[in-house]
Amino acid sequence: MKTNVAVIYGGRTGEHEISHRSAKSIIEAMDTEKYKVLHYVISKEGRWSPRSILPEPGGNPGVDVVFPVLHGTFGEDGTVQGLLELADLPYVGAGVMASSISMDKEMMKRVAKERGLPVVEYSVVSGSGDLACGELGFPVFVKPANLGSSVGISKARNCEELKAALELARAYDRKVIIERGITGREFECAVLGNDNPIAASPCEILPSREFYDYDDKYLLDKAETVIPADLSPEQTAEMQRLAVECYRAVECEGMARVDFLMESATGKLYINEINTIPGFTSISMYPKMWEYSGLPMPRLIDRLIELALERHAAKQRLRYSK
Numbered sequence: 459m460k461t462n463v464a465v466i467y468g469g470r471t472g473e474h475e476i477s478h479r480s481a482k483s484i485i486e487a488m489d490t491e492k493y494k495v496l497h498y499v500i501s502k503e504g505r506w507s508p509r510s511i512l513p514e515p516g517g518n519p520g521v522d523v524v525f526p527v528l529h530g531t532f533g534e535d536g537t538v539q540g541l542l543e544l545a546d547l548p549y550v551g552a553g554v555m556a557s558s559i560s561m562d563k564e565m566m567k568r569v570a571k572e573r574g575l576p577v578v579e580y581s582v583v584s585g586s587g588d589l590a591c592g593e594l595g596f597p598v599f600v601k602p603a604n605l606g607s608s609v610g611i612s613k614a615r616n617c618e619e620l621k622a623a624l625e626l627a628r629a630y631d632r633k634v635i636i637e638r639g640i641t642g643r644e645f646e647c648a649v650l651g652n653d654n655p656i657a658a659s660p661c662e663i664l665p666s667r668e669f670y671d672y673d674d675k676y677l678l679d680k681a682e683t684v685i686p687a688d689l690s691p692e693q694t695a696e697m698q699r700l701a702v703e704c705y706r707a708v709e710c711e712g713m714a715r716v717d718f719l720m721e722s723a724t725g726k727l728y729i730n731e732i733n734t735i736p737g738f739t740s741i742s743m744y745p746k747m748w749e750y751s752g753l754p755m756p757r758l759i760d761r762l763i764e765l766a767l768e769r770h771a772a773k774q775r776l777r778y779s780k
Contacts, residue, residue, distance in 0.1 A: 468500040472609040473529035480738035481527040487755040524549040535561040548770035551712040552734040573707040591617035597639035602631035645718040647701035648747040657698035658747040662687040
């Protein structure tokens with residue numbers, strides 16, 4: 459019997475097109491002898507096609523496990539995960555709380571700091587609030603607190619640019635995070651697992667622009683990546699350790715990609731963010747890091763589905779009433 463895998467993609471997000479590309483790569487990597495793919499596409503307006511994934515009264519949608527491929531808002535933030543929990547369906551990736559905390563850049567940094575993990579100095583502006591010019595020095599990076607793929611992110615070098623950057627970020631989120639600009643190198647590290655997560659060999663990102671923005675990630679095809687990253691064995695081990703500790707701090711399960719900055723002046727590593735539904739496009743680094751580490755894409759998909767089913771089975775043994 460084949461396993462029926464419901465792949466959910468699209469969504470009400472600025473990363474709608476990237477979600478389609480990731481889903482295509484995942485579906486193409488699935489072993490057709492093992493899996494039957496059920497497509498659930500969400501439009502930019504939030505309409506589901508072909509039908510709701512929720513079980514009909516007295517019936518069953520024929521879904522064995524769900525693979526959410528919804529980057530960003532209304533997909534990576536715990537909303538869809540909550541729906542799947544209510545439907546009692548196994549699903550790939552982080553649960554409700556881990557998804558929500560990881561998606562909110564401020565909350566992720568607060569949790570990381572509480573665990574003694576290194577994060578860059580930052581300030582938060584909510585609603586119509588403002589940031590005193592120069593409070594963190596310049597340059598600074600201005601980001602919507604809840605979004606991915608570098609959408610709405612700007613680098614500000616002076617007060618005028620800071621004002622414009624805040625206006626752009628507020629178009630995507632009512633809460634904006636401003637971080638001290640780090641001059642240095644950018645890295646990514648893939649993590650996989652439930653109770654005993656492991657980290658892959660990290661990669662280095664060499665942007666073609668001033669920083670690794672949306673255009674550099676998905677449109678220009680000029681950024682370079684280096685696997686394995688040019689790091690000493692000690693630096694590699696420390697990056698992997700921090701990636702796993704960040705993953706555990708937010709209580710992530712299934713998968714995540716942890717992004718790092720290494721400051722040139724000090725050599726210090728900083729955790730930049732954690733992505734609970736990393737990209738799976740042809741240029742995305744999460745599957746490439748695992749492939750280099752000995753887990754090719756088809757086997758990676760197998761493992762993610764196994765982890766989803768293992769977690770669901772463990773939850774079924776819990777009691778929810780006396």
